[in-house]
Amino acid sequence: MSAVHVAGVSKIFNQGTPKQVDALVDVNLTVEPGEFVSLIGPSGCGKSTLLRLIANLLEPTTGEVTVNGKTAAQSRLDQDYGMAFQQAGLFDWRSVAKNIELPLELKGWDTEKRAARAKEMLELVKLPEFADLMPWQLSGGMQQRIAIARALAAHPPLLLMDEPFGALDEMTREYMQGELLRICAETKTTVVFVTHSIPEAVYLSNRVVVMSPRPGRITEVINVNLGENRSEDTRAADNFFAGITAVREALRGTHADHANAGAIRGVEDR
Amino acid sequence: MSIALVAVLWELYKIVGPEKGGKLFGIAILPRSNDTAMPHIWEMLSRYAEPEMRSPNSKLIWFVVLKGAFYSFRLAFVGFVIGSTIGVALAALMTRFKTIERGLLPYLVISQTVPLIALAPLVVSWGGKLEIFGFTWPRWLSASVLGAFLAFFPIAVGTLRGLKSAPAASLELMDSYAASWKQTLFKLRFPAAIPYMVPAFKLGASGAVIGVVVAEISTGLKGGIGRLIIEYARQATGDPAKVFTAVFGAAGLGLAMAGLVALADVLLMRNRPKETTT
Numbered sequence: 001m002s003a004v005h006v007a008g009v010s011k012i013f014n015q016g017t018p019k020q021v022d023a024l025v026d027v028n029l030t031v032e033p034g035e036f037v038s039l040i041g042p043s044g045c046g047k048s049t050l051l052r053l054i055a056n057l058l059e060p061t062t063g064e065v066t067v068n069g070k071t072a073a074q075s076r077l078d079q080d081y082g083m084a085f086q087q088a089g090l091f092d093w094r095s096v097a098k099n100i101e102l103p104l105e106l107k108g109w110d111t112e113k114r115a116a117r118a119k120e121m122l123e124l125v126k127l128p129e130f131a132d133l134m135p136w137q138l139s140g141g142m143q144q145r146i147a148i149a150r151a152l153a154a155h156p157p158l159l160l161m162d163e164p165f166g167a168l169d170e171m172t173r174e175y176m177q178g179e180l181l182r183i184c185a186e187t188k189t190t191v192v193f194v195t196h197s198i199p200e201a202v203y204l205s206n207r208v209v210v211m212s213p214r215p216g217r218i219t220e221v222i223n224v225n226l227g228e229n230r231s232e233d234t235r236a237a238d239n240f241f242a243g244i245t246a247v248r249e250a251l252r253g254t255h256a257d258h259a260n261a262g263a264i265r266g267v268e269d270r
Numbered sequence: 271m272s273i274a275l276v277a278v279l280w281e282l283y284k285i286v287g288p289e290k291g292g293k294l295f296g297i298a299i300l301p302r303s304n305d306t307a308m309p310h311i312w313e314m315l316s317r318y319a320e321p322e323m324r325s326p327n328s329k330l331i332w333f334v335v336l337k338g339a340f341y342s343f344r345l346a347f348v349g350f351v352i353g354s355t356i357g358v359a360l361a362a363l364m365t366r367f368k369t370i371e372r373g374l375l376p377y378l379v380i381s382q383t384v385p386l387i388a389l390a391p392l393v394v395s396w397g398g399k400l401e402i403f404g405f406t407w408p409r410w411l412s413a414s415v416l417g418a419f420l421a422f423f424p425i426a427v428g429t430l431r432g433l434k435s436a437p438a439a440s441l442e443l444m445d446s447y448a449a450s451w452k453q454t455l456f457k458l459r460f461p462a463a464i465p466y467m468v469p470a471f472k473l474g475a476s477g478a479v480i481g482v483v484v485a486e487i488s489t490g491l492k493g494g495i496g497r498l499i500i501e502y503a504r505q506a507t508g509d510p511a512k513v514f515t516a517v518f519g520a521a522g523l524g525l526a527m528a529g530l531v532a533l534a535d536v537l538l539m540r541n542r543p544k545e546t547t548t
Contacts, residue, residue: 055446076448083446089439092542093461102457106447136543 001069003158003190004031004054009063011049011216022215023049027063029209029218031192033157036184038193038201038208040247046216047194048162054192055083055160068157079103081158082151086166088143090135090150097122097131100150107154121149124183141172145179152187159184159191166196174235177203181230198251202243203230210250220250277311313511314518331512335498335519342482342494343523345410349417350478350527354471356418357425362455364426365433382423386481390416390488413491417481421474428470432463465542468535475527483520495520 011024024046031037039047052058053065056072067075075081082103090099097118104114122128125145135143144164151159165173177200184191195201201208202224210220224243226234234240321330360378364371394412436459444454486496495516502513 057442057445076446079447081446083443085439085443087437087439089437089443091440091458091461093464095541103447106444106449106453106457134541134543 001033002030002066003033003035003068004029004192005064005066006030006050006054007064007066009050009053009060009065011046011053011058012061015061024053024060025215025217027216027218031190033190034188035207036181036191036193036205038195038205039211040195040198040201040208041211041216041251042213044213044216045211046213047211049216050211051160051162051192051194055081079107079154080156081160082154082156084144084147084151084159084161084164086163088135088140088147090143090146092134092136094135095131096127096133096135096138096146099135099146100153102150103154117153121153124152124186125149125179139172141168141176144168144176148180148183152183152189155187157188157190159189161191162194163196164193165200173200174232178230178232180204185228198244198247199235199240202226202240202247203235208243208247210247222246222250280308280311283308309511309514314514316511331515335495335515338493338495338498338516339519339523342479342486342496342520343526345414345486345494346417346475346478346482346523346527348411349414349482350421350475352414353418353421353474353478354425357422357470357474358429360422360426361429361433364430365455365459366451371430378423378426381419386416386420386484387488389419390485393485394489409489409491410493412489413482413485413494416485417478420477420481424470424473424477425467428473429463429467432466432470433459435466436462464538468531468538471531471534472528475531476524479520479524479527483523495523 006027006029009024009027010022013019013021013023027046027050029037029050039050041047049058053060054067054072056065056067056076065072068080070078070080090096091102094102097115100118100121101109101114104117109117118131119128122131125148127142127145127149130138130142130146135146138146147164148159151161165176168176180191181204183189191204193201193204203226205224208222208224209218210222211217212219222243224239224246226237226240226243360374364374390412393415394409433455440458440462441454444458449457482494483496483499485491486494487500491497498516499513499520502509502516506513
């Protein structure tokens with residue numbers, strides 16, 4: 001059973017009005033359990049829309065989305081996935097531990113069980129001593145690690161991330177990528193990851209899904225396999241650069257119909 | 271500090287300002303500065319330590335004013351509680367249903383343009399006829415209702431803005447947890463609304479005081495500070511400082527109510543980042 005199965009999905013906003021936007025057209029994608037899949041493409045290619053369709057925060061206009069063999073709606077109700085956004089989005093009025101407990105609280109867990117799980121998650125993201133601090137007392141990278149801890153608190157098999165490291169500086173970002181790989185390996189979580197950054201997609205993923213805009217669609221799926229034990233050395237390895245080149249060329253292709261193929265708007269080439 | 275400044279300005283004007291009041295083309299533009307219209311600050315203050323009436327067993331005026339203020343405070347507090355309950359409930363309802371917001375909000379605005387003085391006798395006469403399950407409507411409750419009438423509006427509007435201030439990403443997060451509307455309301459929307467609700471409740475608190483004082487004056491309810499203001503104002507020619515003692519009492523009353531809200535503010539916001547505290 002695949003972790004995510006997207007079949008013939010289209011999403012049209014404001015259908016039948018002058019403001020109609022074909023956000024996604026005929027998208028097919030399958031993600032296997034334990035896989036790390038990145039969605040990359042210029043602004044308006046529908047990568048965030050696709051993520052929200054998988055999360056059932058949006059309904060597809062046509063086609064079908066299944067998560068863990070269930071309908072997307074059912075898997076949202078069952079909290080089969082956790083989600084992290086570009087903004088950590090921690091609640092200012094809750095301590096770090098209470099923020100992590102939020103999804104458990106909503107599920108109706110009792111206090112003791114919640115506290116134990118929050119402690120476990122804080123160990124996982126290596127911030128055990130910060131439980132009682134308030135979110136605004138933490139740095140951006142720490143906040144994002146807490147957000148990941150919150151997303152994984154209920155031990156969901158699937159993690160959906162929408163540019164989670166987009167607001168972090170380069171150093172923190174690379175550190176967070178390493179941490180994310182470690183956490184996912186430890187928890188055996190499947191990840192669908194939306195990003196603007198080519199190196200980030202290549203470093204993290206088993207597969208990079210390249211998308212193009214107007215109308216949003218998948219143009220290419222690139223297999224990257226940098227092996228299980230990625231480290232800082234991986235970033236200097238030949239197959240890392242080969243992957244980057246492959247993704248970059250695929251992205252150029254998405255702009256073949258534009259006059260200036262060099263300027264890929266919305267994609268950071270770093 | 272600012273109080274001292276006002277006091278200095280007051281006394282300064284008494285020195286500089288014309289005794290008979292300023293006139294320009296036969297129209298009075300400046301108030302008279304004689305001791306009847308503008309008694310000295312120290313006269314007002316010393317008046318607190320003097321008896322209310324000339325009769326030998328009359329109480330000192332500070333005691334009378336304080337008692338009146340406390341009576342009105344209780345009425346205003348009841349009004350404030352009624353008003354904030356209604357205001358918050360309306361705000362939650364308007365957040366939940368867009369149609370209610372669009373239908374109700376204009377009427378709320380219109381309701382605040384009705385002069386309170388016109389409304390006061392009406393509420394008293396309605397209240398006087400009410401008797402529900404042996405509970406007879408006391409006269410003072412009409413004053414509280416008028417206080418609530420002034421209090422609920424800023425509270426409803428402020429709370430509505432606050433409830434809507436929750437960031438879209440946080441709402442999406444709650445959606446991804448399949449949280450119910452009620453869970454989202456209490457775990458996200460209300461906590462996010464508090465920085466907006468505190469100033470609204472401060473306005474509501476002073477509104478409740480104004481409503482109660484005006485209701486006391488216009489319905490002739492005895493025992494409160496509003497009644498004292500009216501009584502003392504009638505004696506202003508002979509005893510000009512007296513009315514000011516009651517006016518300051520009313521101002522102090524408003525401050526006490528606002529102080530209660532400020533206290534709640536400190537308690538609720540103690541864990542928030544400093545930028546959002548106002």
